[in-house]
Amino acid sequence: MGGIGMFIIVALLVSWVFNSIRNGLSNMLPSNSNSNSNKIRAKCPYCGELSLIDSEDSWKCACGKVFVYRNSTIYKMEDTCSDIAIHVTALLAKIAKADGFVTKEEVSVLEEIYNRFELNNNQQNEAGRIFSNEKSNISDYKKHIHKVKELAKEREILKVVVECMFMITMTDKNFNNEQEKMILEAVSAFGLSECEYKEIKDIYVEDLDEYYKILCCSNKSTDDEVKKAYRQLMMQYHPDKYVSKDLPQDILDSITEKYRKIQESYDIVNLKDKTKINDMKKSYQKEDSVEQNSNSENNKEEVAADKVNNK
Structure with a gap:
């Protein structure tokens, strides 16, 4: 009995040592579960495959298609607004709210602008959400002006953006000082000349003096x-x-x-x-x-x- 008792004690000691070593090693090794805990599980809207992604951005699925994860929502690439469209929409939201409130007429003009740029229904819906979110704070309009400048590939695009700003501004025939300030800031940042500015302004602002x-x-x-x-x-x-x-x-x-x-x-x-x-x-x-x-x-x-x- 004494020999059996000693064997049992040794066996317990050996088991304890191995468990201690194993636990120590596991504490030193990186944990896959921890590294994956910060990942976002995203279901590809094309094939349904689940992917682990890091943040809001454009992601390529194993099926070869690109999807977009934005504002906790997954979109097909063709159903989302481009980066420049997002910043233009934000800018228009701020200039619409600059006189204190957004009118139905301004929303109607915004829809005309969406149609002019041939946004599909899903893109218009996303642009509408962006507009609603961005109109609550007009103080950061300059960052959107500079993002548009950064993203625009052609000078004509910048002129069209200024034209859209005038379209929103003049729906109530009132050239508000704050709205004018925003437009002039955009004209300056875009590098447009005074002649180009006047040419656009004359289309929308009638001299009624x-x-x-x-x-x-x-x-x-x-x-x-x-x-x-x-x-x-x-x-x-x-x-x-x-x-x-x-x-x-x-x-x-x-x-x-x-x-x-x-x-x-x-x-x-x-x-x-x-x-x-x-x-x-x-x-x-x-x-x-x-x-x-x-x-x-x-x-x-x-x-x-x-x-x-x-x-």
Whole structure:
């Protein structure tokens, strides 16, 4: 019994030693489970294969397809926005919010821009999420301007980005100081010339100073102030007030012309779409031309009548 007891004790000691050695070695060796614990399990949207990835980025699956992991969501490569589209969308979100709030009209213009660049439905959905997230903080707009500059391959792309900024800005016909500051920052960072800037600005920003002046207002006047001034002037210069006053015809014509100019000015400053403004200007110019031709014909008839009478 004594020999058996001694054998058991030795066996226990040997087992303890081997276990201690094994545990010590395992503590010294790197653990695969620890190294994999920081990995992200991503399912390839093409083949369904699971992959371990490190971070948000573009990843190539064993099937050969590239997928994108972004904002805790996995996308097919063709259903995601390009890097430059992401930063342009963020920039547009900030310039839309720069005047305090984002309007339905601005969102509609944004959708027009998406269609212009032929984004598919999934890309538009992602761009919409980016827009919603980025509009909450406009203070970091400069970093997106510089990322766009870094990513853009052609100068024309930079000019199109500035044009898109104007499209968003001018939906409410108000060239807000903060929005102008953002656009000028982009123009400077993109290296565009003053001539290029003015060329783009003239497409979207109509100089309405002369029309505001006729209404005795300025472009800083509110809609209510403009409307009030318009109504007062229309009452003051309404031709019917002067018909019975036995005034010379040239003065009556002058009053009628003033009345027409007031109406024209009010119509133009109330339009938000520059294309419509130009159309309305052409309409009024056409009326002027017809009126001038009519007056010219009348003058000819008067001259001919005078000649006949003189004979």
